[in-house]
Amino acid sequence: MSDTPAYPPETQPVGRIVAMPADTNPEGDIFGGWLLAQMDLAGATPAFELARGRCATVALDGMVFHQPVSVGDEVSIYAEVIHAGRTSIRVSVEAWKRARGQPQVASVRVTQGVFTYVAIDENRKPRALPGKE
Template identity: 60%
Template sequence: MSAVPPDEAPQIRVIAMPADANPAGDIFGGWLMAHMDQAGASVAFRSARGRVATVAVEAMTFHLPVHVGDEVSLYGRLLGTGRTSIRVHVEAWRRDRTTEDAARVTEATFTFVALDDDGRPRPVPAA
């Protein structure tokens, strides 16, 4: 499943390490999801111009495994905003450490809520 990753710069790029894997060398889904949440939050933070919190993850789909040593690039795309919410689609792509082949390994839509200094929902500023 070789393909071309999105044309923009990734929000995050990280190397999968042995401590993040099961005994077979496959990276834990929770590790990948945590990095996806960070990438989505980076997009949401800029849109909200401040603090955000994850409130939902929709339709997480794992297409391929990530292996120890793979370079994982995470891309986030703003889907839209509500009064206090921000939706971001996040894709994770892996690149094998020995080739230039890239493959999308997972994707999901994250919903964040903009928060004020007291941790309460606040309106998302107009673009």
């Protein structure tokens, strides 16, 4: 894709994981649902930090799969808060792959999406973010 950046973000990834054979779909590629789950977990990290507590995923906007992930690929996931409302937090999440043993410059963006999380209280009800009470 022409709009795919040549290099991963300069920030540290929120998570890294190696794609394993148990994570494949019937065609032998890594199952999109597995990748989506990894991205949701990674995106929750900055949301939880900003909310200073529990959050729930409420939406996923614009998920785009650019490239397949293969068994053995190292997947690095980057997440950045792009908006914070009164109770909700939108996080841009990107997943990049590289064959193990290859330099970081050999990474390729495989998918991206925007996740929305809502801060919740002990009763699982929306609560205001710190400083937005």
